[in-house]
Amino acid sequence: MTRPPYAEPTAEDIRTVSEQLGREARGVVGIAARAADGSPTVVATAPRLPDGSPFPTFYYLCHPEVVAAASRLEAAGVMVEFNDLLAEDEEIRAQYERAHLAYIADRDSVGEVPEVSGVSAGGMPTRVKCLHALIGHSLAAGPGVNPIGDLALERSGWAG
Secondary structure (H helix, E strand, O other), X not given: OOOOOOEXXXXXXXXXXXXXXXXXXXXXXXXXXXXXXXXXXXEEEOOEOOOOOEOOOOEEEOOHHHHHHHHHHHHOOHHHHHHHHHHHOHHHHHHHHHHHHHHHHHHHOOOXXXXXXXXXXXXXXXXXXXXXXXXXXXXXXXXXXXXXXXXHHHHHOOOO
């Protein structure tokens, strides 16, 4: 299996992510995206945490500013709009399905966990449930991979 392109975390990265989250960072296997100042924005997390718990959210949004931006969008009800878009637009649905499969492939490249087999994050592939997860995927994978994550990131106004 090929690992997705992300940087192995340094001890400083883990300290920074722990500060960003307000708790100890768990299971971080990589820094999947960074802000312009170099601070971690998205971590890649092992599909099984050190305590043995399965963890399907491979790309985890950690930068406080973009976390807050995603929260504002969710509070404004943007997920309803994106779910309507998903229901109405066949091309977006197909792209979202491909994003789901890409997400699983990225996570499976680190380790396969039967309890989360076939499960991605953010409601993929059939609904929009968590903009934090979808924005995290877009930041990690780059533009054009996750259409809903890309729209949410654009709408958030966060430029990194």
